[in-house]
Amino acid sequence: MSDKVIENNQVSVIGEIVSGFTFSHEVFGEGFYMVNVLVRRLSDSADVIPVMISERLIDVTEDYTGEYIRIAGQFRSYNRHEEKKNRLVLSVFAREVEFLEEEVENAKTNQIFLDGYICKMPVYRKTPLGREIADLLIAVNRPYGKSDYIPCICWGRNARFASGFEVGGRVQIWGRIQSREYVKKISETESEKRVAYEVSVSKLEYAE
Numbered sequence: 001m002s003d004k005v006i007e008n009n010q011v012s013v014i015g016e017i018v019s020g021f022t023f024s025h026e027v028f029g030e031g032f033y034m035v036n037v038l039v040r041r042l043s044d045s046a047d048v049i050p051v052m053i054s055e056r057l058i059d060v061t062e063d064y065t066g067e068y069i070r071i072a073g074q075f076r077s078y079n080r081h082e083e084k085k086n087r088l089v090l091s092v093f094a095r096e097v098e099f100l101e102e103e104v105e106n107a108k109t110n111q112i113f114l115d116g117y118i119c120k121m122p123v124y125r126k127t128p129l130g131r132e133i134a135d136l137l138i139a140v141n142r143p144y145g146k147s148d149y150i151p152c153i154c155w156g157r158n159a160r161f162a163s164g165f166e167v168g169g170r171v172q173i174w175g176r177i178q179s180r181e182y183v184k185k186i187s188e189t190e191s192e193k194r195v196a197y198e199v200s201v202s203k204l205e206y207a208e
Contacts, residue, residue: 007115008114008115008116008140008141009074009075009076009113009114009115009116009140009142009148010072010074010111010112010113011071011072011073011074011075011092011111011112011177012070012071012072012108012110012111012112013037013039013049013051013070013071013092013109013110013111013177014039014068014069014070014071014100014104014107014108014109014110015037015038015039015040015049015068015069015109015110016037016038016066016067016068016069016103017035017036017037017038017064017065017066017067017068017069018036018037018038018048018065019035019036019065020035020063020065021033021034021035021053021060022034022035024052030054030055030056031054031055031060032052032053032054032055033052033053033054033055033060034050034051034052034053034091035050035051035053035064036048036049036050036051037049037050037051037069037071037092039109039110039177040103040109041110047110047176047177047178047179048179048195049091049092049110049177049179049197050090050091050092050197051071051073051091051092051093051094052076052091052092052093052094053071053094053097054094057094057096057097058097064099067099068099068100068101068102068103068104069097069098069099069100070097070098070100071092071094071096071097072094072095072096072097073092073093073094073095073096074092074093074095074148075090075091075092075093075112075114075140075148075150075177075199076090076091076092076093076142076148077089077090077148077149077150088149088151090150090151090197090198091197092177110176110177111174111176112173112174112175112176112177112199113172113173113174114138114140114150114152114172114173114199115140115170115171115172115173116138116139116140116141116147116150116170116171116173117138117139117140117141117168117169117170117171118136118137118138118139118165118166118167118168118169118170118171119137119138119139119149119167120137120167121167122134122135122136122162122163122164122165123135124159124160124162124163131155131156132155132156132159132160133153133154133155133159134153134154134158134159134160134162134163135151135152135153135154136151136152136153136154136162136165136171136201137149137150137151137152138150138151138152138171138173150198150199151196151197151198151199152173152175152198152199152200152201153198153199153200153201154201154204155200155201158201158202158203158204161204161206162201162204165206169206169207170206170207171204171205171206171207172204172205172207173199173201173203173204174201174202174203174204175199175200175201175202175203176199176200176202177197177198177199177200178197178198178199178200179195179196179197180195180196180197180198181193181194181195181196182194182195182196
């Protein structure tokens with residue numbers, strides 16, 4: 001696996017473990033587990049980010065709730081089939097983990113860099129208060145012919161810039177991973193709360 005391929009998708013988060021481990025899947029005898037990590041924002045709010053982690057990196061039989069951890073890895077996606085259609089499921093795939101003694105003051109707790117390709121037309125809009133937003137879907141190539149599809153959201157000047165991007169154009173993005181609750185209508189009478197994950201873009205460059 002060439003280093004160049006890994007460089008196009010880099011995540012670093014520092015946060016507090018807020019769940020136990022749940023089994024996800026196994027590859028060649030290696031078990032992968034999901035755990036939730038709470039990452040604080042500069043404001044008083046926080047994002048709860050799902051992390052996929054190998055049993056070879058951490059003892060998944062232990063309860064680490066309340067422990068602080070630094071994770072380096074990649075933001076990955078896969079399609080889960082439900083309700084007769086596919087749903088994009090996103091998580092941080094951990095490559096390195098390090099336990100911290102305590103919460104780190106003023107550290108950069110949530111950083112992501114992506115180098116990928118626009119895979120559908122950007123959606124540009126304005127909020128009722130006049131704030132400009134653009135939604136992007138980026139395909140980031142993995143080794144062995146796979147890609148991860150990462151939703152990204154741009155604001156203000158970045159949104160105006162992104163609104164002119166073409167499908168197939170190459171883009172580099174710097175930002176943070178955020179979680180956002182929304183209500184999904186399932187039928188006329190039923191709806192459920194869900195959480196979406198996306199990259200909040202702080203800087204982007206278009207390479208065409």
